[in-house]
Amino acid sequence: MATMPNSTTATNPPIEIPPIVAVLVGIFTVVEGEFQVLLIQRSAAPDEGKWAIPGGGLQPDESLDHAATRKLAEETGVTDVFLEQLYTFGDLDDQTSRGSVAVVYFALVDHDRVRLPERTAWQPDWFGMGDLPVLALHNERVLDVARQRIINKLQYTNAAYSLLPAFFSLTDLQSVYESILGRRLDKRNFRRRMLASDLLVETKQTATMGRHRPARLYRFAARQPVEF
Amino acid sequence: MATMPNSTTATNPPIEIPPIVAVLVGIFTVVEGEFQVLLIQRSAAPDEGKWAIPGGGLQPDESLDHAATRKLAEETGVTDVFLEQLYTFGDLDDQTSRGSVAVVYFALVDHDRVRLPERTAWQPDWFGMGDLPVLALHNERVLDVARQRIINKLQYTNAAYSLLPAFFSLTDLQSVYESILGRRLDKRNFRRRMLASDLLVETKQTATMGRHRPARLYRFAARQPVEF
DNA sequence: TCAAAAGTGTTCCACTTACACCCATGT
DNA sequence: ACATGGGTGTAAGTGGAACACTTTTGA
Numbered sequence: 001m002a003t004m005p006n007s008t009t010a011t012n013p014p015i016e017i018p019p020i021v022a023v024l025v026g027i028f029t030v031v032e033g034e035f036q037v038l039l040i041q042r043s044a045a046p047d048e049g050k051w052a053i054p055g056g057g058l059q060p061d062e063s064l065d066h067a068a069t070r071k072l073a074e075e076t077g078v079t080d081v082f083l084e085q086l087y088t089f090g091d092l093d094d095q096t097s098r099g100s101v102a103v104v105y106f107a108l109v110d111h112d113r114v115r116l117p118e119r120t121a122w123q124p125d126w127f128g129m130g131d132l133p134v135l136a137l138h139n140e141r142v143l144d145v146a147r148q149r150i151i152n153k154l155q156y157t158n159a160a161y162s163l164l165p166a167f168f169s170l171t172d173l174q175s176v177y178e179s180i181l182g183r184r185l186d187k188r189n190f191r192r193r194m195l196a197s198d199l200l201v202e203t204k205q206t207a208t209m210g211r212h213r214p215a216r217l218y219r220f221a222a223r224q225p226v227e228f
Numbered sequence: 229m230a231t232m233p234n235s236t237t238a239t240n241p242p243i244e245i246p247p248i249v250a251v252l253v254g255i256f257t258v259v260e261g262e263f264q265v266l267l268i269q270r271s272a273a274p275d276e277g278k279w280a281i282p283g284g285g286l287q288p289d290e291s292l293d294h295a296a297t298r299k300l301a302e303e304t305g306v307t308d309v310f311l312e313q314l315y316t317f318g319d320l321d322d323q324t325s326r327g328s329v330a331v332v333y334f335a336l337v338d339h340d341r342v343r344l345p346e347r348t349a350w351q352p353d354w355f356g357m358g359d360l361p362v363l364a365l366h367n368e369r370v371l372d373v374a375r376q377r378i379i380n381k382l383q384y385t386n387a388a389y390s391l392l393p394a395f396f397s398l399t400d401l402q403s404v405y406e407s408i409l410g411r412r413l414d415k416r417n418f419r420r421r422m423l424a425s426d427l428l429v430e431t432k433q434t435a436t437m438g439r440h441r442p443a444r445l446y447r448f449a450a451r452q453p454v455e456f
Numbered sequence: 457t458c459a460a461a462a463g464t465g466t467t468c469c470a471c472t473t474a475c476a477c478c479c480a481t482g483t
Numbered sequence: 484a485c486a487t488g489g490g491t492g493t494a495a496g497t498g499g500a501a502c503a504c505t506t507t508t509g510a
Contacts (some may be wrong), residue, residue: 003486071494142495169489170489170490187489187491188489188490188491188492191490191491191499192492209488209489210487210488211486211487211488212486212487212488212489213487213489213490215488215489215490216489216490
């Protein structure tokens with residue numbers, strides 16, 4: 001947004017130093033029952049050596065959504081996943097005096113589709129959300145907001161489609177929910193609710209996962225965000 | 229947020245022109261059964277003469293919340309109301325090529341407490357949400373998002389405290405809800421739900437509003453945001 | 457006494473919750 | 484045959500939605 005009323009009161013800053021705008025993407029997954037986030041170890045000040053949510057500058061004439069999509073692809077190679085704006089923070093960086101604004105997105109990805117980039121610096125890695133390293137730039141606050149938002153989204157959207165392969169069992173799906181919510185769910189109630197939601201389509205396939213009865217496989221009716 | 233991985237792929241912009249950051253505040257109220265928004269008539273390009281959500285630049289070292297609070301006070305004189313970040317738009321201004329980012333907040337105010345500033349240009353005025361003028365800078369999109377968010381917030385928070393005076397009747401409260409939701413509600417169900425929520429406190433006062441039975445007055449238990 | 461808004465209960469339905477056993481398979 | 488996870492039904496409780504009449508006041 002460009003020119004606006006320069007100021008309506010007496011307080012008119014003489015020269016405005018334009019703040020830096022960064023777009024961050026919190027990338028989340030569930031692996032073997034653990035809710036995880038992808039973090040990058042910073043190789044420069046501020047907070048060198050600490051871990052942070054990946055992000056970067058907004059390119060000229062690039063939309064915010066586009067920047068987030070691009071960042072996600074750079075870090076994981078993945079596209080076409082659940083990706084949504086989370087919140088904008090204006091005070092993550094205490095050091096910079098010119099002001100900095102971080103527009104944060106979050107993405108849910110199927111861990112098996114991710115290919116982490118090979119780098120010497122700014123190396124990314126997965127961390128359990130209950131087992132985080134020392135974070136840079138007040139990223140704890142960002143992750144708290146993200147976790148709560150993801151929990152909410154699971155309740156009334158099909159966001160989980162983005163965390164699972166195309167075909168999956170109801171047990172797989174329930175495990176994803178339990179990992180993120182941080183509590184056990186009742187199997188019968190969970191299945192009833194999911195099947196009643198019309199989000200899932202039963203397939204003819206089954207999968208044998210051990211020396212026991214094979215599980216029927218389902219897929220999501222839509223692989224785009226849908227509410228229910 | 230300051231320095232980040234400069235870029236992990238080949239696409240490294242040579243020189244970044246930092247985008248402009250504006251903080252906008254959508255200011256909403258309900259007057260005589262109409263859901264209204266405060267808009268300002270632009271007196272300069274782009275979109276001169278069209279109406280827009282008030283806003284302005286982020287001052288150096290100012291937090292986003294602070295900028296929003298300041299803007300709200302400048303336009304209405306009101307503080308201590310429901311004020312919350314809505315969404316950040318990166319593409320409201322088509323004209324500027326350097327990129328512009330608008331961090332939008334929304335506020336709910338009691339119309340009777342508002343004092344509009346006296347100005348010759350950038351004059352503010354109230355508009356019914358169903359009767360909007362020609363808007364600048366794709367502000368229709370912003371108002372759509374805001375309306376939906378406010379509707380949602382009414383369902384599970386006490387946000388309405390910010391739209392009413394300290395003491396009010398249940399009929400007043402219901403009228404506010406109906407104006408924003410855009411539909412009539414059942415009186416008995418509404419009252420039961422509100423009273424069961426523990427958000428309201430019955431007072432000993434009543435108010436006579438015409439030649440009929442006076443209404444019992446209530447107040448909100450908390451005049452800060454609370455969920456229920 | 458009348459007009460006008462305030463105030464009040466009950467029924468039905470849909471959804472959530474709690475809970476325990478049989479089924480199909482591999483070894 | 485047995486160990487393992489897959490799969491299934493029912494009853495009780497809770498919350499939302501629909502619906503109409505009596506009460507209190509001012510004129």
